[in-house]
Ligand SMILES: Nc1ncnc2c1ncn2[C@@H]1O[C@H](COP(=O)(O)OP(=O)(O)OP(=O)(O)O)[C@@H](O)[C@H]1O
């Protein structure tokens with residue numbers, strides 16, 4: 001399965017969710033590869049940090065921020081059960097190529113209507129791709145919900161305007177995710193019992209259900 005995390009808006013959690021999803025899907029029988037399709041190379045930086053700190057390798061990471069991604073990924077993915085593409089902000093040609101490569105596109109959005117509306121372009125690209133790739137699946141995931149709040153009516157209404165569903169799991173704003181970026185660790189490596197680790201496990205379960 002090839003899963004792409006895409007959203008033209010920057011800083012919405014594409015890389016955070018890509019690495020955490022990879023961590024959940026990887027296991028002794030499940031080889032996972034993260035394809036860093038962002039010229040900023042954040043997923044590669046994160047992986048390098050792990051290596052330098054001597055943390056165990058949980059999944060592979062390769063950099064491929066090229067518009068030919070969709071031609072290269074199937075070959076690169078031959079020995080992986082799952083490939084997770086961490087998309088770049090803004091670069092339309094790369095997003096289009098990632099959609100072409102993907103079986104499932106996950107669009108992170110922050111819980112404000114403005115952030116949801118920022119998904120217009122990526123949703124158009126997904127809709128366009130579905131014309132010649134009808135099996136393509138796509139879903140929003142709300143990230144950075146403020147702890148103790150519910151997703152407001154305005155946000156749900158904004159999400160409902162789009163032809164793609166929202167995952168039932170919502171990821172909250174949690175310090176451990178910032179620590180994760182800084183330390184090269186996954187949330188469940190920082191604290192296996194933390195709420196962030198539970199949310200990530202639920203997020204991965206939603207993804208598994210979509211893939212089934
Ligand atoms: N749920 C969260 N709680 C707290 N911090 C978060 C959360 N999700 C992401 N962040 C932080 O927000 C910043 C941006 O996240 P991330 O790099 O994953 O976004 P991105 O969409 O990949 O950004 P870019 O578009 O620049 O690639 C990072 O510092 C990350 O640690």
Ligand SMILES: [Mg+2]
Pocket residue numbers: 014015016038042086087
């Ligand atoms: Mg990123």
